[in-house]
Amino acid sequence: MSPLLHERLANKIRIRLLEPEDSLAHLTGLLHRAYKQHMERGIQALAAFQPEEVTRRRVSDGECYVALYMGRVVGTIMFKSPEQTARAWPGVPWFDRPEGGVASFSQFAVEPEYQGKGIGMELLRRAEDRAAAINAAELALSTPGPAEWLVAMYARHGYREVARWHWRETNYDSLIMSKPVGA
Ligand SMILES: CC(C)(COP(=O)(O)OP(=O)(O)OC[C@H]1O[C@@H](n2cnc3c(N)ncnc32)[C@H](O)[C@@H]1OP(=O)(O)O)[C@@H](O)C(=O)NCCC(=O)NCCS
Numbered sequence: 677m678s679p680l681l682h683e684r685l686a687n688k689i690r691i692r693l694l695e696p697e698d699s700l701a702h703l704t705g706l707l708h709r710a711y712k713q714h715m716e717r718g719i720q721a722l723a724a725f726q727p728e729e730v731t732r733r734r735v736s737d738g739e740c741y742v743a744l745y746m747g748r749v750v751g752t753i754m755f756k757s758p759e760q761t762a763r764a765w766p767g768v769p770w771f772d773r774p775e776g777g778v779a780s781f782s783q784f785a786v787e788p789e790y791q792g793k794g795i796g797m798e799l800l801r802r803a804e805d806r807a808a809a810i811n812a813a814e815l816a817l818s819t820p821g822p823a824e825w826l827v828a829m830y831a832r833h834g835y836r837e838v839a840r841w842h843w844r845e846t847n848y849d850s851l852i853m854s855k856p857v858g859a
Pocket residue numbers: 710711713784785786787790791792793794795796797798817818819820825826829832
């Protein structure tokens with residue numbers, strides 16, 4: 677790894693919306709590489725194995741942001757308004773409540789070699805800024821219950837558990853965590 681990569685990279689990246697010319701094959705590969713750490717612990721998250729068509733469908737229902745470092749996409753996060761969240765996940769507790777003003781983020785990943793350098797928090801900040809900009813009441817996420825470090829990270833950043841859910845595609849129970857926008 678180059679010495680540069682040991683630095684925090686948060687101020688060297690650019691975040692923008694996914695554009696039509698961005699490669700969904702690359703984005704899908706990034707998700708697979710990032711989520712591999714969970715697969716290795718037996719946590720079968722959809723993003724770890726989803727085919728490109730699923731990425732295409734998932735990025736189409738909301739705002740997909742990408743983080744660029746030296747022109748390369750190295751991270752991503754998907755933001756959904758309360759209406760998009762309720763439409764995407766009918767029947768799911770907390771998410772299926774358009775009148776509750778619950779925005780969400782998902783498909784949150786950073787290339788393994790770039791993790792731990794502040795890029796993830798920049799992407800999360802973008803989702804939080806978008807939630808504030810549209811006057812959402814809450815920003816929520818679903819995370820694998822067995823991924824203890826992730827649950828602890830979200831808790832450190834003000835997200836609390838509001839529900840539990842078992843997604844059909846996975847082999848674990850997820851925690852739905854949420855934070856009042858602006859808190
Ligand atoms: C979650 C993820 C997007 C965070 O991106 P990142 O660029 O590594 O995040 P940052 O460098 O901004 O660090 C964010 C926090 O996570 C912590 N963190 C990052 N990697 C960690 C690891 N492997 N183990 C424990 N903590 C870790 C950092 O210490 C930091 O904590 P703090 O904000 O309280 O100081 C990234 O680790 C990833 O792609 N993980 C695999 C996919 C995934 O789990 N996505 C989320 C599913 S809900």
